[in-house]
Amino acid sequence: MAIDKVKEYFKPLHMEDHILEFDVSSATVELAAEALHCEEKRIAKTMSFLVGEQPILIVTAGDTKIDNAKYRHFFGVKAKMIPGEEVEAIIGHAIGGVCPFAVNDNVKIYLDESLRRFETVFPAAGSPNSAIELTIPELEKYSNFLQWVDVCKGWQEPNTI
Template identity: 70%
Template sequence: MAIEKVKAYFEKYNLADRIQEFEVSSATVELAAAALNCEPKRIAKTLSFMVGGQAILVVTAGDAKIDNAKYKAQFGTKAKMLTSDEVVDLIGHAIGGVCPFAVKEGVAVYLDESLKRFETVFPACGSSNSAIELTIEKLEKYSNYSAWVDVCKCWN
């Protein structure tokens, strides 16, 4: 199970005990915010796309939406989200638990500027009922991100 991979990943950093698992679903921004009792915008949602035959992840704030023009300017292609089967095969997590941790080799992770306004955010941890609170600096470190990007709208 993907949550076990994420727990093993965070064990290396002595952070596995910070992963929160809920009795309720946290598969959407709204459900995660309710489970965590926080503002939806502080949920770090991880979106999966195909760029030039490679799967990528873009982590955005919960209230941000992909801006197609900005996305195309950044990645040189139209935003094409992966199907649920592709997400499992190419990323290694199922929709609802996709996160930038313990992903398959070759998956590039990008962090969207919409996250920078927060001290801490809550990404999922590989299951549809998990999350971890991380500072932006820790998110950078543990996501092994490639770059910061500006590909969203509706948040500022």
């Protein structure tokens, strides 16, 4: 099971005991926020895409949506999510437990700017009923991300004049 891979991943870092497991599902932003008793925006959702043949993960705040124009500007292609039935084989985690830890070797990971608003966030930990609370520097360190991106909408305060 993928949660076991994530626990093994965190073991040398002495972080495996920080993984939270729930008796209820945390497979969606809404369910995770309910299980964790936190705001939905603090759930670090991990979305899986293909850029050509390259699988990528983008970790975003729970209150965001992908902005297609920003995505196309950054990646040079239209946003194409990995079909649900292919996610586990391509990424290494099934939908509901996709996270930026212990993924398949060829997967590139990006963190969205929407996460920087928070002191801590809660990404999944490989199963549809798990999460781990991490600071942003810890998320950077443990996710082995490539870079920060700005490809989401719906989270920024509107400009006021």
